[in-house]
Amino acid sequence: MNLSLDRRSFIRLSAAFSALLPQFGRSQALPAPPVSHVPVKNRKNLVGIQVRGFSWADEGVDQVLDNIQQKGDVNTVWAYTFSYGEQRLQKNGPIPLPDHGKPGDSIAGGAFYDYDPKYFQNTILKDFRCKEYGSLNVIEAAAAKAKARGMSFFAWDLNNPGPKLNDTIPNYAEVSEVDVYGRRTNRPCFNNPDYQAFLSGKIQSLLLGYPNEIDGIAWGSERMGPLQNMIGGITTPSCFCRYCRARARDLDISVRRAQAGYQELEQLFQQAARNEQLNDGYFVSFWRLLLKYPEILSWESLWTDSFQDVQARLYGLAKAIAPEKPFGFHIMQTMTFSPFYRAEEDYSKRRNFADFFKLATYNNAGGPRLAKYLDRLSATVFHDAKPPEFLEFYYKIMNYQEAPYDKLAVTGLSPDYVARETRRAVQGVAGEVQIYPGIDINVPTLIKGNTPVKQTAPADVRASIKAAFGAGANGVILSREYAEMWLANLAAAGDELRQVLAGSKA
Numbered sequence: 448m449n450l451s452l453d454r455r456s457f458i459r460l461s462a463a464f465s466a467l468l469p470q471f472g473r474s475q476a477l478p479a480p481p482v483s484h485v486p487v488k489n490r491k492n493l494v495g496i497q498v499r500g501f502s503w504a505d506e507g508v509d510q511v512l513d514n515i516q517q518k519g520d521v522n523t524v525w526a527y528t529f530s531y532g533e534q535r536l537q538k539n540g541p542i543p544l545p546d547h548g549k550p551g552d553s554i555a556g557g558a559f560y561d562y563d564p565k566y567f568q569n570t571i572l573k574d575f576r577c578k579e580y581g582s583l584n585v586i587e588a589a590a591a592k593a594k595a596r597g598m599s600f601f602a603w604d605l606n607n608p609g610p611k612l613n614d615t616i617p618n619y620a621e622v623s624e625v626d627v628y629g630r631r632t633n634r635p636c637f638n639n640p641d642y643q644a645f646l647s648g649k650i651q652s653l654l655l656g657y658p659n660e661i662d663g664i665a666w667g668s669e670r671m672g673p674l675q676n677m678i679g680g681i682t683t684p685s686c687f688c689r690y691c692r693a694r695a696r697d698l699d700i701s702v703r704r705a706q707a708g709y710q711e712l713e714q715l716f717q718q719a720a721r722n723e724q725l726n727d728g729y730f731v732s733f734w735r736l737l738l739k740y741p742e743i744l745s746w747e748s749l750w751t752d753s754f755q756d757v758q759a760r761l762y763g764l765a766k767a768i769a770p771e772k773p774f775g776f777h778i779m780q781t782m783t784f785s786p787f788y789r790a791e792e793d794y795s796k797r798r799n800f801a802d803f804f805k806l807a808t809y810n811n812a813g814g815p816r817l818a819k820y821l822d823r824l825s826a827t828v829f830h831d832a833k834p835p836e837f838l839e840f841y842y843k844i845m846n847y848q849e850a851p852y853d854k855l856a857v858t859g860l861s862p863d864y865v866a867r868e869t870r871r872a873v874q875g876v877a878g879e880v881q882i883y884p885g886i887d888i889n890v891p892t893l894i895k896g897n898t899p900v901k902q903t904a905p906a907d908v909r910a911s912i913k914a915a916f917g918a919g920a921n922g923v924i925l926s927r928e929y930a931e932m933w934l935a936n937l938a939a940a941g942d943e944l945r946q947v948l949a950g951s952k953a
Contacts, residue, residue, distance in 0.1 A: 492948050493883060493922030495523040495665075495805075497603055498589075498929045499533050500559040504580050505549040508589050511929065514547065516596055518934060519925055520941035520948075524593045525665055526585050528602040529575075529649060531609030532556035536930065542891040545933040555611040559585045560602075562652035570644035571618040590660035599662040602653045605777070606646070606668040608634040624686035627673075627709045632683075634670070637750075637757045638690035646757065647764055654768040664765060665805060666758065667777030672750035673709060674743060675788050677716060678827050679781065679820070684709040686750065694753065700745045708740025719830040729830035751791045759800035775803030775881070783808065783868050784820045786844055794875025803881035805924045808868045808915075811907055812890035814850065814859035815900045821852060846871075856892075859901030862914035869918035884915040885926035888936045905939030912943045 496515050503511060503526075515521040527533075533554040536544040544550050557577035561584050567573045590600040610633040613620040622642040624632045635642045653661050673684030692702045715732055718725065725732050737743055758776060765774040782792045783806075797804070809816075821834040821841070829837055834852045842849060846867060850858045865884055872882045888908055892900040915923050925932070925940055 491921075493523050493599075493803075493881070494519070494521050494925070494944055495525045495601065495883065495922065496521045496925040496929055497525045497927060498527065500527050500530070500577070500580055500583065500585055501533055501535055501551065501554065502548060502928075502930045503585055503588055504583055505551070506547060508592055512589070512592060512596060512598070514934065514937065515925075515929060516598065518938040518941050520944040521598065521925065523599040523601060523662075523922075524589065525601045525603040525924065526559075526589055528560050528585065528604055528653065529558045530556045530605045531607040532611055541893055542931075545889065545931065547934060548930050554579045555615040556609050557612075557616060558649075559583065560587075560653075560657075562649070563656055566648040566651040566655070567645065570641045570648060571621060572616060572641060572645040573618075575616045575619075575645075586657050586660050590657070600660060601663045601665050601773075602657075602661050603665045604649060604653070604667070606635075606666070608632075608670070625688040625691075626683045626685040627687055627706050627713075628683070629687070630683075632685050634685065636686045636688050636690060637670075637753045638686070638694055639688065640690070643757060643760075646761060650761055650764050651768065654765060654772065658769070661772070663773035663775075663802075665775055665777060665803075666761060667779075667805075668754075669777075669779040669781075670754060671781065671788060672747040672754075672791070674712075674747040675781075675785065675791075677709075677712065678785070678787065678823060680823055682713060682716065684713065684746075691749065691753070695746070695749055698745070698749065700749060701742055704740055705742035705746040708736065708743040709746070711740070712736055712743060716827050719826055730828060733828045747791075755797070762800040773802040773881070775801050775805065775883075777805045778807060780807035780809060780813065780816060781820070782806075783813075783864075784817055784845075789845075794872055794880075795877070798876040798880045801880050803883055803921070804872060804876070805883045806868055806872055806885055807926070808865045808884045808911075809887035809890040809926060810860040810862065810864050810911055811887045811901045811903045812859070812892045813864060813887070814855040814857070815892045817849070817860065818852065818855040821855075856900045859907075862907075862910040865911045866914040866918040869915050869920050873919040881921040882919070883922045883924050884911075884920050885924045886911050886915065886940065888925055888932045888940060890927045891931060903933075903936050905936055908936050908939045909943040912940060912947060916947050 496519060498511060533556060535551040535553055536542055536548070537550045538544045554577065557575045559577055559580065561576070564573060586602070593600045613623065613633050620631060622635045622639045624634045624636045626632055637643070650664065653664060671679060677684055687702070687706060695702050695705065715736060719729055762774050765772070778792060781788050821838065825832065825834050838852050847864060849855065849860055849864060869882060869884045876882065886908065887903060889903045892902070912923060925937070
């Protein structure tokens with residue numbers, strides 16, 4: 448991928464490429480993204496909300512739009528157009544159904560809109576329409592009604608891996624990653640040309656198939672490379688498919704040594720799980736492995752570069768079709784917890800191929816989530832110590848001032864966490880990208896053993912919104928899902944937004 452194009456060259460390439468879009472195939476390269484942006488129209492003080500497909504079906508489009516606009520002061524709908532699955536809440540479930548919506552069974556996922564097959568001629572992934580809502584097309588059902596209320600309508604294209612997709616989408620398993628032992632996983636490979644064509648086909652089908660309905664696209668995929676996954680809990684590293692091996696050879700990375708290094712790293716972490724005592728301890732042994740096999744880091748970089756290359760090229764494709772429509776990315780919460788993943792998600796580089804970033808700054812759920820991540824650090828690279836013993840050091844390198852380890856699950860993270868992550872993103876993009884922090888409104892948290900975990904209250908919502916805008920946010924995304932939110936908390940968001948935004952207009 449060539450990231451050195453200036454904006455003028457990129458616009459010329461985009462204009463030429465747009466004529467070829469219906470015939471786009473896997474053998475053709477997507478246009479590289481610009482170093483500086485094609486101008487786009489971003490709504491000032493955007494207030495978005497993510498809406499699952501079943502919410503429209505369960506409550507009716509008008510009722511959903513009434514609630515999010517009148518209670519939440521939302522001006523931009525993020526409607527799921529593709530998802531790895533939809534978890535529906537139960538009245539007596541571990542995460543209870545809030546005071547709206549209906550209980551129901553979870554759904555495998557797929558597309559929640561009708562698409563023209565011509566955009567998927569060059570991929571083996573052709574039949575991925577979710578059939579569990581009957582003929583419901585969320586774009587046709589909700590876009591016009593949202594626009595009639597003065598709201599924008601974004602397609603929320605979420606590409607997380609989902610184990611059920613291998614069973615429900617024909618050929619989906621064929622594009623999955625291959626682990627270090629040659630076994631297929633349930634995670635699609637970003638170097639697989641069929642998966643790349645599938646992802647690009649969705650962008651075309653949205654922007655070309657619904658030019659009057661879609662105002663922008665939010666793209667998400669909560670994925671990490673093999674080293675990050677091993678630290679985070681996915682113990683078997685991938686991908687070593689033929690496409691990743693070919694890319695490695697082009698980069699002069701030894702496939703054999705990378706496989707050997709990851710296998711030894713897996714053995715090291717298995718020793719930690721058995722709590723075996725090592726003569727030099729675990730961090731020294733971990734570092735020694737990196738020195739012995741620098742290919743471990745090279746393969747991690749290969750995976751991350753592949754992931755970000757795909758995002759950059761999808762951005763270039765979207766700009767070729769509709770340069771005036773915002774196209775941006777969801778950044779998962781691990782980026783705020785992991786110093787290793789933070790280094791990979793470099794805003795100063797990512798800003799070259801995005802119009803906005805939505806940050807998963809879920810502070811209430813963030814407490815239990817951070818405690819779990821600290822447990823993983825203690826179970827792997829920092830197995831020489833317990834979380835309370837390295838927490839002060841961890842907070843210093845992450846620039847946080849949060850609760851002690853044993854209080855995190857109960858207290859959650861502070862509004863200051865939202866402010867610091869927002870400010871860091873704003874500074875990182877240097878004004879070139881819109882920053883939309885995700886405001887935690889009942890993001891699910893489960894009981895940790897017998898210890899209760901932080902639950903969202905109206906005051907928490909108001910404090911997080913104030914912190915986000917105080918740190919320079921261009922807008923916020925009420926998160927995670929409308930279906931999870933208690934209406935009192937949604938109303939608290941609306942009340943605070945009206946005050947904050949009224950002050951910004953004064």
